[in-house]
Amino acid sequence: xxxxxxxxxxxxxxxxxxxxxxEKLETDILELLQGFNGDVGVYVRHLPSNTEVGVNExxxxxxxxxxxxxxLVKIFDKIEGGALxxxxxxxxxxxxxxxxxxxxxxxxxxxxxxxxxxxKLLTYMITFSDNHASxxxxxxxxxxxxxxxxxxNKGFIHTRVNSRTPDRExxxxxxxxxxxxxxxxxxxxxxxxxxRAVSPAASNDMYRHLTRIYWDDEALSQIPPTVQVAxxxxxxxQSRSEVVLVxxxxxxxxxxxxxxxxxxxxxxQDNEGFILIRNISKLLWQHFELH
Numbered sequence: 001x002x003x004x005x006x007x008x009x010x011x012x013x014x015x016x017x018x019x020x021x022x023e024k025l026e027t028d029i030l031e032l033l034q035g036f037n038g039d040v041g042v043y044v045r046h047l048p049s050n051t052e053v054g055v056n057e058x059x060x061x062x063x064x065x066x067x068x069x070x071x072l073v074k075i076f077d078k079i080e081g082g083a084l085x086x087x088x089x090x091x092x093x094x095x096x097x098x099x100x101x102x103x104x105x106x107x108x109x110x111x112x113x114x115x116x117x118x119x120k121l122l123t124y125m126i127t128f129s130d131n132h133a134s135x136x137x138x139x140x141x142x143x144x145x146x147x148x149x150x151x152x153n154k155g156f157i158h159t160r161v162n163s164r165t166p167d168r169e170x171x172x173x174x175x176x177x178x179x180x181x182x183x184x185x186x187x188x189x190x191x192x193x194x195x196r197a198v199s200p201a202a203s204n205d206m207y208r209h210l211t212r213i214y215w216d217d218e219a220l221s222q223i224p225p226t227v228q229v230a231x232x233x234x235x236x237x238q239s240r241s242e243v244v245l246v247x248x249x250x251x252x253x254x255x256x257x258x259x260x261x262x263x264x265x266x267x268x269q270d271n272e273g274f275i276l277i278r279n280i281s282k283l284l285w286q287h288f289e290l291h
Contacts, residue, residue, distance in 0.1 A: 043182035064234025067178030107132035240273025
């Protein structure tokens with residue numbers, strides 16, 4: 001059954017220009033959303049002009065692997081506080097992670113007793129989106145309650161870790177591992193980009209991790225490889241998502257695209273959600289850089 005998309009569109013006040021015509025950008029995004037079989041949320045902000053365009057940007061969606069960004073932030077908060085260091089060595093115990101699905105996870109091939117540094121675990125979590133590494137780091141960060149506390153204190157109302165988090169079982173049934181809105185996930189990347197997540201030094205290190213992404217077939221494929229991009233992707237059966245901050249020549253822009261209730265649950269390259277993410281990423285690059 002096709003679900004109808006509710007559109008909540010606005011234009012933020014530009015501090016210097018409208019970054020090439022926000023009305024046209026609205027129209028072009030709406031055209032790309034026509035006929036999509038599922039629910040979609042989109043948030044775009046051009047940082048120099050503070051121009052914004054949103055479509056269901058405050059609606060809650062599943063994060064899938066995008067929840068690894070808040071985990072990353074809280075680990076660096078622990079490092080800043082002296083509880084961990086990048087060179088801290090931890091010992092792998094399969095039973096403590098308790099995640100039976102191997103998939104492409106390199107950590108799933110570890111034997112009990114093998115060791116690894118926090119620095120390398122972070123690379124596995126962000127660059128390769130390794131779920132075993134992520135669950136391990138979530139635990140070391142203090143668990144979902146601690147991560148959610150940091151998010152709440154920073155003003156993130158809807159972004160939360162649900163998996164393995166007490167009293168969030170109902171949310172887990174709806175959204176899975178984590179939940180967010182397109183606006184909040186995009187603004188979390190802006191917080192890191194601007195050096196306001198934990199500390200300027202920690203933010204710089206986090207940003208470096210987010211620019212080293214192995215999974216670059218969707219939004220990143222539409223941006224020239226010579227342009228630096230920070231991002232994180234996510235996918236579960238009925239949802240596709242990506243948050244991206246582009247260090248574009250004419251000025252940074254950030255966007256987040258999330259779907260839910262997709263009828264197309266395939267993981268093929270021509271999945272309807274993957275196509276939408278590629279098309280919107282291409283549109284934004286052309287709008288901000290080629291207009």
